Amino acid sequence: MALNDPNQVAPDAPGAEWWRHAVIYQVYPRSFADADGDGVGDLPGITAKLPYLRDLGVDAVWISPFYMSPQKDHGYDVSDYCDIDPLFGTLEDADTLIATAHELGLRIIADLVPNHSSDQHEWFQAALAAAPGSPERARYLFRDGRGPQGQEPPNNWRSVFGGNAWTRVAEHPDGRDDDPQWYLHLFDSTQPDFDWRNPEVGDLFEEVLRFWLDRGVDGFRVDVAHGLLKEESLRDQVVEEGEEPDSAAPINEERSMVERTLRDEPMWDQPEVHDVYRRWHDVLAEYDGDRMLVAEAWTQTPESMARFVRDDEMSQAFNFSWLLAPWSAEAFEGVITGTFAALADVQASPTWVLSNHDVVRHVTRYGGGAQGLARARAATLTMLALPGSSYVYQGEELGLEQVDVAPEHRQDPSYLRTGEVGRDGCRVPMPWSGEKPPFGFGPGEGQPWIPQPEGWADLTVAAQQVDPDSTLAFYQRALAARRALAGTTSEVEMLDLGTDVLAFRRGPVTVVLNCGTTPVSRPRGEVVASSGPVSDLLPGDTAVWVRD
The missing domain is CATH 3.20.20.80 (Glycosidases)
Known part of the structure; x- marks a missing residue:
């Protein structure tokens, strides 16, 4: 392909x-x-x-x-x-x-x-000093709380950094004690979200x-x-029965794309x-x-x-x-x-x-x-x-x-x-x-x-x-090899070289990555770059570029 x-x-x-x-x-x-x-x-x-x-x-x-x-x-x-x-x-x-x-x-x-901005941004400081419904507050997402005295947050959203995504103005160090509103922060409470509809x-x-x-x-x-x-x-946020709302934190690399589609x-x-x-x-x-x-x-x-x-x-x-x-x-x-x-x-x-x-x-x-x-x-x-x-x-x-x-x-x-x-x-x-x-x-x-x-x-x-085998030296060689490759085609052809092997061809260069533990034969040709020592065999956990 x-x-x-x-x-x-x-x-x-x-x-x-x-x-x-x-x-x-x-x-x-x-x-x-x-x-x-x-x-x-x-x-x-x-x-x-x-x-x-x-x-x-x-x-x-x-x-x-x-x-x-x-x-x-x-x-x-x-x-x-x-x-x-x-x-x-x-x-x-x-x-x-x-x-x-x-x-x-x-x-x-x-x-x-x-x-979002800092809560120390002049706009947010002005919003805290202003009344609900004011133009200053309209730059951020201020909303009244739920419940009889507005003691519950406006919705069930959670912060990426954990906890509630809403903070009551009265709970902010600079807030007013009699203020009924909350403000949204999808991250820390010191990072209020702008209202981009304004x-x-x-x-x-x-x-x-x-x-x-x-x-x-x-x-x-x-x-x-x-x-x-x-x-x-x-x-x-609609959640499955028995589950809690979740921000789907963007810093969580363990959450796969597939899991987030639902x-x-x-x-x-x-x-x-x-x-x-x-x-x-x-x-x-x-x-x-x-x-x-x-x-x-x-x-x-x-x-x-x-x-x-x-x-x-x-x-x-x-x-x-x-x-x-x-x-x-x-x-x-x-x-x-x-x-x-x-x-x-x-x-x-x-x-x-x-x-x-x-x-x-x-x-x-x-x-x-x-x-x-x-x-x-x-x-x-x-x-x-x-x-x-x-x-x-x-x-x-x-x-x-x-x-x-x-x-x-x-x-x-x-x-x-x-x-x-x-x-x-x-x-x-x-x-x-x-x-x-x-x-x-x-x-x-x-x-x-x-x-x-x-x-x-x-x-x-x-x-x-000063170490030619160092990771730094490897990066310098790899980046130099990439520059030499830049003038070639951008068509990538995937190759099937066996289980645990990722391989593709780009112009005159074949790239092989052995993700397994058993050495595999590498393509014939000039070794342009490798991530570790290679011979006619490509060890596990190693990649190589070979030019025809």
């Missing part, structure tokens, strides 16, 4: 936008590089490390939120979308970062958080887009892109959300340089994901299917064929991603230790052979595993609300050099904001740069 990517075009033809086949590196700014020694990463730290990213071989850098914020959710609670939090630097630092990246041939993608909200975010486009950003990753519009009635989700993926992105598409089209939008849209099906990337909406949507899949050749083949099938009708290019700041690192998901690392490298090499864009999360090029962060150091609001281990383990700061923490993360000798493991000395960038 041949799977055709419709976007294989000449470099100067329409449809040859840079983002269609880019490798994009995600920086979580708190944890990337600390220039001022306060234990928290910052914009000058990122700027200083941009040559490292250029040498790694990526095309663009996506930076998680750096806006003004109380940091209740580490920047995903924004109080001012047009200023930089002093924790990370200044607007001048942002301008320097963008300019430096462009000088190095790298593009910058900013993270935009339009579903035109003032759309106007605000057009101004935000233009502010950052004028400063030179090349695109935006849109947080919770499927969540902006809720079903207008705000009705109860759910009633009046808080997610409403048809009207696409009007927002058509407007944004038109804004970006006014700017040169192929500015782009990529959606974080945890939708229920590949088909609903594809609606976000119709030609008058967003450029891309994260394809989380591979991230959700178990270690299985059959599952991976299903991801590949299903992705191309879903995108065929909308003429969009796919994205591929294995880790990010919200999920367990894939070395750990694949078993941890030597086996997990071997599988992670093999999956990465296979992913990089596919047409479309690939996203790399900081530290995966070092083979970092999920860290078991001690409870006293956990800061994820989902942990603080539920007591369940949250996302801190994939956010531990990067090790750059040295024999002990902070491993060159910043000046000084103290531990950073989340402590690093003592045993990371062999995993630092400096240690791996």
Whole structure:
């Protein structure tokens, strides 16, 4: 079976936008590089490390939120979308970062958080001070409570971070004791959801887009892109008898796409959300340089994901299917064929991603230790052979595993609300050099904001740069091989090479991933890249590219 990517075009033809086949590196700014020694990463730290990213071989850098914020959710609670939090630097630092990246041939993608603001945003503070029914409250989702005295929340929705999705105004630290209303927050109670049916909200975010486009950003990753519009009635979520309402948390990588297709989700993926992105598409089209939008849209099906990337909406949507899949050749083949099938009708290019700041690192998901690392490298090499864009999360090029962060150091609001281990383990700061923490993360000798493991000395960038067998060296070789492959066809032909083997052909290159434990024969030809040692046999948990 041949799977055709419709976007294989000449470099100067329409449809040859840079983002269609880019490798994009995600920086979580708190944890990337600390220039001022306060234990928290910052914009000058990122700027200083941009040559490292250029040498790694990526095309663009996506930076998680750096806006003004109380940091209740580490920047995903924004109080001012047009200023930089002093924790990370200044607007001048942002301008320097963008300019430096462009000088190095790298593009910058900013993270935009339009579903909700911080409760410290001036709009929400004004809403709390205003009366029910006021224009100030109409910018958010305030509703009267149910029951005789309004003591019950307006509906049965649950927060992604656990607990009720509604907070009574009287229970907010700045709220009025006599206020009968509640406000919606699909995430933390300090992150009130905007009412996107109010035109003032759309106007605000057009101004935000233009502010950052004028400063030179090349695109935006849109947080919770499927969540902006809720079903207008705000009705109860329908659940099966005996079950409790559930937010279908987008950070839960264990919930498969199939399991979510049966759910009633009046808080997610409403048809009207696409009007927002058509407007944004038109804004970006006014700017040169192929500015782009990529959606974080945890939708229920590949088909609903594809609606976000119709030609008058967003450029891309994260394809989380591979991230959700178990270690299985059959599952991976299903991801590949299903992705191309879903995108065929909308003429969009796919994205591929294995880790990010919200999920367990894939070395750990694949078993941890030597086996997990071997599988992670093999999956990465296979992913990089596919047409479309690939996203790399900081530290995966070092083979970092999920860290078991001690409870006293956990800061994820989902942990603080539920007591369940949250996302801190994939956010531990990067090790750059040295024999002990902070491993060159910043000046000084103290531990950073989340402590690093003592045993990371062999995993630092400096240690791996001098080891040709390191995971860092593997990523550099793999990304170089991908660039060489970029000029070939985007047609993918799936091959049947036996049980536990994923194989496909792309132009002159055959890609084989052995997910089993028994070595298999590899195709004859020149070995272009491999995730581990290979001979005429391909060991288990190993991938190889072979050129005719």
